Amino acid sequence: MIFDRRILIFLATNFLLLHLMLLVNSGITFAAINLFILGPACILPALYLRADHFFMTAIITGLWIDAALPSLFGMMTVLIPAIGTLILLIRRRFRAEKNFHPCLLAHLANFSLALAIIYTLIIEGASSYNLVVVYSIELALSHLILLFVAPWFFNLQRLLFSISDSKTEPESLPFI
Amino acid sequence: MADDGVSKRHSKKELVNIIAETKRQNAYYRQIKELNENYKDEIQRLESILGLPSRDLFRYEIAQVIQRNLGSWWQTIRINKGRKHGLGLGDAVIFVGGVVGRVSKTNYYTSEVDLLSSNNFRISAAFFDDRRPLVYQGAGTDFQAKPIGTIKNAPQDLRTDSTEPLKLLTTGLGGAFPPGIKIGFVPWLEADNTGLFQAGQVSLDKRLLGIKEVAVLVPYNRTKELQDDF
Numbered sequence: 001m002i003f004d005r006r007i008l009i010f011l012a013t014n015f016l017l018l019h020l021m022l023l024v025n026s027g028i029t030f031a032a033i034n035l036f037i038l039g040p041a042c043i044l045p046a047l048y049l050r051a052d053h054f055f056m057t058a059i060i061t062g063l064w065i066d067a068a069l070p071s072l073f074g075m076m077t078v079l080i081p082a083i084g085t086l087i088l089l090i091r092r093r094f095r096a097e098k099n100f101h102p103c104l105l106a107h108l109a110n111f112s113l114a115l116a117i118i119y120t121l122i123i124e125g126a127s128s129y130n131l132v133v134v135y136s137i138e139l140a141l142s143h144l145i146l147l148f149v150a151p152w153f154f155n156l157q158r159l160l161f162s163i164s165d166s167k168t169e170p171e172s173l174p175f176i
Numbered sequence: 177m178a179d180d181g182v183s184k185r186h187s188k189k190e191l192v193n194i195i196a197e198t199k200r201q202n203a204y205y206r207q208i209k210e211l212n213e214n215y216k217d218e219i220q221r222l223e224s225i226l227g228l229p230s231r232d233l234f235r236y237e238i239a240q241v242i243q244r245n246l247g248s249w250w251q252t253i254r255i256n257k258g259r260k261h262g263l264g265l266g267d268a269v270i271f272v273g274g275v276v277g278r279v280s281k282t283n284y285y286t287s288e289v290d291l292l293s294s295n296n297f298r299i300s301a302a303f304f305d306d307r308r309p310l311v312y313q314g315a316g317t318d319f320q321a322k323p324i325g326t327i328k329n330a331p332q333d334l335r336t337d338s339t340e341p342l343k344l345l346t347t348g349l350g351g352a353f354p355p356g357i358k359i360g361f362v363p364w365l366e367a368d369n370t371g372l373f374q375a376g377q378v379s380l381d382k383r384l385l386g387i388k389e390v391a392v393l394v395p396y397n398r399t400k401e402l403q404d405d406f
Contacts, residue, residue: 026244029385032321034247070245070252070281070288121249125295131316134248 004053006167007045009160014041014061017153018068036117036142038065038076039110040102040153046084047096048170058084072120079116083109096170099151106150107143114139234268234354234393237261241388242286251294251316251323253277255390258285266352268393273381274358275299275346276390289390290314292359292380293323300350301327301359303334304343312344312359312378323385325378330365332374338363344378354393 021037028035045057062077069076087094087105094101118135161168186194239261243254257263259282269276269289277297281288290296293314301312310329318324327344336342341361348355360380368375 022243025247029244029246030321032247032317032323032385034245034249036249068243070250117249131248138248 004049004166005164006048006161007053007057009157009164009166010045010049010057011060013153013157013160014057015064017041017149018065022068033141034138035145036114036139037110037146037149038113039108039146040106040150041065042080042084042109043087043102043105044096044154044157046087047091047094047102050171051088054084054088055081071117072124075116075120076113079113083112091170097168099154102154103147103150106154107146110143110146111139114142232396234395237263237392237394239287239390239392241390244385244387246291246317246385248316251291251297251314252280253289253291253387253390255287255289255392256285257392258283258287260284262394263287263392264394264398267395268353268357269390270353270357270393271383271387271390273383274360275353276384276387278352279392287392291323292384293317293325297325299353299359300347301344302347303330303362304345306331306334307347309347309349310373315377317385321385322382323380325360325380326375327362327378328368328373328375330362330374330376332367332372334365334374336362336365336376341379351395352393 017040018038021035025034041061042058045054045061049057058081059077062080065076065080066073087109094105096102158168160166237257239255239257241253242256245252245254253276255269263279263282265279265282267279269279275292277289277291277294279287280290280296291314293316295314295316297314299312300309302309308331310327310331312325312327314323314325316324334342341363344359344362346353346355346357346359358381360378362376362378365374365376367373
């Protein structure tokens with residue numbers, strides 16, 4: 001297996017995104033709002049990397065997120081590779097070199113991950129259906145922030161590809 | 177030349193003497209043990225006669241908050257002390273404004289704390305100058321982002337209002353929290369659904385949301401809970 005340098009770039013940027021999200025959440029506690037913007041973490045690895053390399057990236061990212069968030073341990077380790085695998089299976093339909101499709105996928109992935117977390121919170125009894133309105137407001141706010149964060153994040157990843165002399169095209173995609 | 181250690185031999189008489197000496201020492205230590213127990217009882221008796229304050233049951237482990245997860249999803253903080261520093265599950269966490277919460281998860285270097293406003297947090301409480309216990313439970317934050325809690329089983333003869341709210345304190349029941357630590361203020365009470373008791377909302381210290389440093393109360397004599405094998 002030839003090691004793809006882009007794995008390191010994806011891992012580094014994913015950790016950066018997680019760290020920034022936690023930093024912002026720690027800083028805006030006066031508003032008691034919890035932003036969740038981890039959707040973009042599993043998009044470009046699924047669109048750019050080979051399946052085995054993507055799997056490695058997704059597992060490490062999932063474990064890292066699970067260690068950092070107080071959600072049920074193992075949930076992100078399972079969900080991020082699962083969502084990424086779905087994208088990977090139909091990635092020929094998406095244009096990875098532009099931001100439109102990745103941003104759309106990032107919003108869908110973010111929404112799915114957030115729903116899964118809220119569902120486990122309710123199942124665990126740590127929360128209740130009475131808070132659905134509050135959840136919806138927080139989730140809407142997160143997606144509003146994601147509108148700005150996702151294009152920046154994907155551009156940063158592509159910029160790091162070109163800086164590190166890595167391949168800037170997705171694997172096995174005949175674009176021309 | 178033969179090794180000295182191998183060639184050394186003890187006579188039967190020497191061995192008998194050694195055994196006798198060991199027996200004498202054994203008897204001496206038994207006597208000291210009994211004396212120590214007598215002294216312990218005597219200290220307790222004198223302490224109770226003199227009315228001395230009890231010894232510290234907890235040591236304070238000061239910790240910095242390294243992560244806050246506050247909102248409708250979670251009400252937890254992460255601190256930079258863990259099992260390495262003696263923290264255990266259920267240890268009480270306090271700050272200058274009173275109770276912060278309870279340790280819910282411990283790692284080697286970090287721990288997670290369920291805040292006072294978390295739905296998972298429940299504790300026995302009592303009002304200031306009133307020893308009757310009631311139940312406090314966290315309830316997240318209100319629409320103004322203030323941390324809140326609720327109380328149940330409050331006696332019916334208690335009255336409060338928003339200008340002079342009743343102060344809610346810990347009772348010490350359960351062991352994790354010592355008695356008399358502030359939880360919050362209760363600005364109003366109403367009859368609960370049984371009609372026998374009162375229920376109400378508790379206003380918590382707003383500094384809880386921006387907390388930076390806490391103290392974990394680590395018990396000196398931690399009792400290990402028996403694990404149920406069934």
